[in-house]
Amino acid sequence: MAEPFFTMRWEDRHLVLVDQTKLPQEEVYLVCRDHRMVAEAIRRLAVRGAPAIGVAAAFGVVLGAEEIVRKKNDLVTGLEEVFTLLAATRPTAVNLFWALARMRKVVRAQQGSAPDQLVGALEAEALRIYQADIETNRRLGRQGAALLPDGATVLTICNAGALATVAYGTALAVIRAAVEAGKRIAVVACETRPLLQGARLTTWELKKDGIPVTLITDQTAGYLMQQGKVSAVLTGADRIAANGDVVNKIGTYTLAVLATAHDLPFYVAAPTSTIDLTQPDGKGIPIEERAAEEVTMFGGKQIAPDGVQVYNPAFDLTPARLIDAIITEEEVFWGEAGKYSLRDRLSKASN
Numbered sequence: 001m002a003e004p005f006f007t008m009r010w011e012d013r014h015l016v017l018v019d020q021t022k023l024p025q026e027e028v029y030l031v032c033r034d035h036r037m038v039a040e041a042i043r044r045l046a047v048r049g050a051p052a053i054g055v056a057a058a059f060g061v062v063l064g065a066e067e068i069v070r071k072k073n074d075l076v077t078g079l080e081e082v083f084t085l086l087a088a089t090r091p092t093a094v095n096l097f098w099a100l101a102r103m104r105k106v107v108r109a110q111q112g113s114a115p116d117q118l119v120g121a122l123e124a125e126a127l128r129i130y131q132a133d134i135e136t137n138r139r140l141g142r143q144g145a146a147l148l149p150d151g152a153t154v155l156t157i158c159n160a161g162a163l164a165t166v167a168y169g170t171a172l173a174v175i176r177a178a179v180e181a182g183k184r185i186a187v188v189a190c191e192t193r194p195l196l197q198g199a200r201l202t203t204w205e206l207k208k209d210g211i212p213v214t215l216i217t218d219q220t221a222g223y224l225m226q227q228g229k230v231s232a233v234l235t236g237a238d239r240i241a242a243n244g245d246v247v248n249k250i251g252t253y254t255l256a257v258l259a260t261a262h263d264l265p266f267y268v269a270a271p272t273s274t275i276d277l278t279q280p281d282g283k284g285i286p287i288e289e290r291a292a293e294e295v296t297m298f299g300g301k302q303i304a305p306d307g308v309q310v311y312n313p314a315f316d317l318t319p320a321r322l323i324d325a326i327i328t329e330e331e332v333f334w335g336e337a338g339k340y341s342l343r344d345r346l347s348k349a350s351n
Contacts, residue, residue: 005162005208007052008059010127013066015059019046020163024204035064035082042089042096045195049164050238050274051133054095057086058126061103065122069115079107091286092247092315094239094276099129133166136271136329141173144234144269144327148178148185152231155188155221158249159201160236160269170236171269172205174327179211186212188230192249193218194294194312218251225262233259237270242342244320244335245282250313256322268318269327275342288314 008017015032021044022028030046032038038060041047047056064082068075083100090096106125110118148154154175161172168176178185187206192198199215206213216224224230233255239247246252246268259266279285292310296302304310326333326342333342 005205006167007049007163008047008056008130008166010059010130015056015063017041017047017056018163020048020201021046023163023200032060032063034067035060035086038063039085039089042086048197049159049236050093050095051137051165051170051271052163053090053093054099054273055126055130055133055166057089057096058099058103058129060086061100062119062122062126065119069119075115075118090288092238092288095271095273098273102129130166133271134168136273137165137168137170137173138177139329140170140269140271140327141168141175141177143329143332144174144267145177145181145183147265147267147325147327147332148174148183148232148234150183151185152178152183153186153188153229155190155224155230155233155255156202157190157198157218157235157251157255158192159197159205161202161205163201163205164236169205170271171234171267172202174234174267174269175211176209179209186214188214188216188221188224190216190218190221190251190255192251194298197249218254221255222258222262225258225264230262230264232265232267234267234269237268237274238315239279239282239285240268240270240275240326240342241279241282241285241320242275242277243281244323244326244333244342245285246318246320246323246326247282247285247287247315248318250316253316253318253322256318260322265324266322267325267327268323272328272330275328277342282317282319285317287316290314 017030019028019030042053068078106121110121156171161169175185189198189202203213203215235248235252237246237248256266290312295310295312296304
């Protein structure tokens with residue numbers, strides 16, 4: 001396989017991001033020089049995927065703090081505005097709030113210190129989050145690789161690869177690790193309407209790695225399962241509740257229902273930072289709704305009548321009872337009678 005692709009880098013006091021809205025036609029990089037540029041990149045999906053959003057936001061805090069110090073503005077007031085702006089970008093991806101909470105902890109610990117010392121501490125924490133993401137996803141991939149038999153054809157949705165993280169990916173980390181272990185793995189990528197992350201991003205990644213991939217329309221998945229051409233379904237997650245309910249890209253629930261109907265394993269791969277133990281189940285997780293134009297427009301052309309009502313949720317909720325296993329960097333959590341009790345089990349795993 002090719003060397004790991006890096007979605008972002010911290011270079012010369014700037015956050016450099018691949019602009020995912022331009023892929024696969026162009027590999028264009030954004031140079032974010034302040035926290036507002038980072039927030040806009042997250043909002044418009046130039047950077048996307050729960051882990052990647054969290055890491056980008058952490059560096060956004062660093063850039064915001066540097067600007068405040070440079071302008072000699074009040075750090076307390078200024079940083080609160082930075083945190084508020086970044087937190088408002090994507091309401092569903094819990095890694096965003098997890099990373100911001102870590103950065104807030106640094107601010108509290110550095111109260112009374114010199115401004116430059118605070119900025120240095122924030123940068124060090126963002127770099128720790130960055131490096132940990134790479135290492136976590138490598139471990140996650142190795143944990144999940146054993147679940148895929150040699151010769152498997154794995155169906156996935158959206159993009160849970162390197163582009164959704166700093167590098168390597170979550171669901172695609174499992175596939176990459178299996179391939180690195182010598183297994184022959186093929187992938188079926190759902191196009192993932194309306195923004196086509198599967199068609200544009202997942203196929204681009206896998207082709208770079210030389211992993212066989214077949215692109216299908218979203219509604220072809222059930223027919224492919226009926227034909228016996230799918231071995232397992234493997235997805236990422238934007239937030240996982242304490243009971244194992246998973247919120248992920250819209251269409252994930254449909255695939256879980258289809259997998260159950262065809263007696264196929266349904267796996268979710270995500271780092272433990274995506275698990276939100278404050279949510280007892282998925283019902284309280286906010287579901288982001290996006291602009292109607294994402295549905296009414298295609299390729300820059302309008303495809304629906306003026307004024308038509310549009311419902312465009314970015315995510316859906318898959319109940320724990322439909323999920324065979326949740327793959328994390330710590331371990332593979334198997335459902336017990338359709339329930340996960342992740343709060344208790346993560347506590348035991350950390351002891």
